[in-house]
Amino acid sequence: MIGMTVLGSTGxxxxxxxxxxxxHPEQYRAVAVTANRNVERLFEQCVAYRPDYAVMSDEMxxxxxxxxxxxxxxxxxxxxxAAGLEKVSVLPQCDQVMAAIVGxxxxxxTLAAAQAGKRVLLANKEALVMSGHLFMDAVREHGAELxxxxxxxxxIFQCMPERFNGLENSGIEQILLTGSGGPFRTVxxxxxxxxxxxxxxxxxxxxxxxxxxxxxxxxxxxxxxxxEACWLFAAPPEKIQIVVHPQSxxxxxxxxxxxxxxxxxxxxxxxxxxxxxxxxxxxxxSGVARLNLFDVARLDFERPDDARFPCLxxxxxxxxxxxxxAAILNAANEIAVEAFLDETLGFMDIxxxxxxxxxxxxxxxxxxxxxxxxxxxxxxEVAQSHVxxxxxx
Ligand code: NAD
Ligand code: MG
Numbered sequence: 088m089i090g091m092t093v094l095g096s097t098g099x100x101x102x103x104x105x106x107x108x109x110x111h112p113e114q115y116r117a118v119a120v121t122a123n124r125n126v127e128r129l130f131e132q133c134v135a136y137r138p139d140y141a142v143m144s145d146e147m148x149x150x151x152x153x154x155x156x157x158x159x160x161x162x163x164x165x166x167x168x169a170a171g172l173e174k175v176s177v178l179p180q181c182d183q184v185m186a187a188i189v190g191x192x193x194x195x196x197t198l199a200a201a202q203a204g205k206r207v208l209l210a211n212k213e214a215l216v217m218s219g220h221l222f223m224d225a226v227r228e229h230g231a232e233l234x235x236x237x238x239x240x241x242x243i244f245q246c247m248p249e250r251f252n253g254l255e256n257s258g259i260e261q262i263l264l265t266g267s268g269g270p271f272r273t274v275x276x277x278x279x280x281x282x283x284x285x286x287x288x289x290x291x292x293x294x295x296x297x298x299x300x301x302x303x304x305x306x307x308x309x310x311x312x313x314x315e316a317c318w319l320f321a322a323p324p325e326k327i328q329i330v331v332h333p334q335s336x337x338x339x340x341x342x343x344x345x346x347x348x349x350x351x352x353x354x355x356x357x358x359x360x361x362x363x364x365x366x367x368x369x370x371x372x373s374g375v376a377r378l379n380l381f382d383v384a385r386l387d388f389e390r391p392d393d394a395r396f397p398c399l400x401x402x403x404x405x406x407x408x409x410x411x412x413a414a415i416l417n418a419a420n421e422i423a424v425e426a427f428l429d430e431t432l433g434f435m436d437i438x439x440x441x442x443x444x445x446x447x448x449x450x451x452x453x454x455x456x457x458x459x460x461x462x463x464x465x466x467x468e469v470a471q472s473h474v475x476x477x478x479x480x
Contacts, residue, residue, distance in 0.1 A: 440473045
């Protein structure tokens with residue numbers, strides 16, 4: 088029996104993960120589930136999955152959950168806060184950790200899982216973007232397995248040779264990182280100024296949490312994914328080409344020196360990369376509807392437009408810069424996206440806040456955990472001041 092800790096189990100990826108676990112009750116068991124504040128949802132998951140532990144980030148919420156669990160008479164231990172998250176990431180009965188918390192809040196438990204030598208299923212790209220070198224070193228040093236859940240990186244992984252040993256040694260010329268272009272792919276710059284959070288969250292192909300949905304709309308998601316791919320595949324940024332592919336059927340490609348391009352295709356449903364990473368190197372069913380190529384009929388490709396989506400340019404510059412620059416970019420983006428979702432910041436001001444923060448906060452070249460957390464905190468404060476300056480009345 089493989090024990091799974093699902094960090095962020097009430098979110099979009101978390102729910103899909105539990106769905107895959109439920110399809111294979113003979114092989115997989117949820118040993119821990121966690122949420123930020125959603126007591127109702129976590130309680131329902133405790134009843135349905137009977138994990139050993141349930142963690143609420145918020146202390147008050149943990150108390151509410153505790154009462155409900157007691158009343159229901161089920162045997163689940165409730166924990167709270169960062170210590171609780173770290174504890175369930177290193178449990179002896181846990182073999183795999185699904186890292187599906189959104190944003191920087193997922194860094195410490197995900198890192199703890201790597202340090203405990205677990206199989207880490209990484210959806211929480213922000214954790215890797217922030218800590219890059221540090222995270223990859225922890226994986227190597229502690230013999231952890233890192234499997235990408237982000238559909239693009241999972242696709243790249245699937246298109247790589249089994250014994251991947253760096254791009255050059257594997258005969259890889261380029262990574263083609265695809266993206267749908269988001270809900271505003273064809274919208275004019277002038278119109279982008281006035282778009283609302285609901286419009287930004289209405290993704291044409293994927294149903295996701297609100298933060299990543301806004302990231303897809305600004306294309307910062309692709310920028311974060313560029314940085315994520317650099318770390319996962321030891322690739323310099325210039326070896327990664329972003330390709331806009333509106334149908335989201337090809338999830339990314341790998342181009343080899345002999346002219347071959349390998350692609351991974353499938354329905355846009357995250358249960359495919361989740362099931363793939365849980366079962367790897369085997370395969371198992373995911374419950375996803377089969378792709379009908381006759382319904383798909385055509386696949387289109389376009390160049391990304393840096394002028395309408397300046398986040399792409401910012402992320403590429405940060406990928407080239409290295410050090411704590413990516414932690415600064417990530418923190419500023421989290422603050423700006425939150426302000427946009429609260430309707431206090433305009434859509435086109437998201438990239439302005441990030442650019443201004445990158446100018447104001449100087450990046451360190453050495454990346455220790457302390458330096459990453461410091462860069463994150465400093466960038467949040469500076470980004471908040473830029474949000475105030477640009478605030479909508
Ligand atoms: P979501 O908003 O639906 O869920 C986020 C989860 O994290 C929830 O369980 C929430 O309770 C928890 N959480 C939020 N803030 C927290 C905090 N401060 N402390 C502890 N827990 C907290 O998000 P999602 O769409 O499931 O995305 C999760 C991660 O996966 C993100 O990093 C995202 O970029 C990545 N990802 C998502 C998708 C997708 O299709 N949804 C695809 C690729 C990558
Ligand atoms: Mg993705």
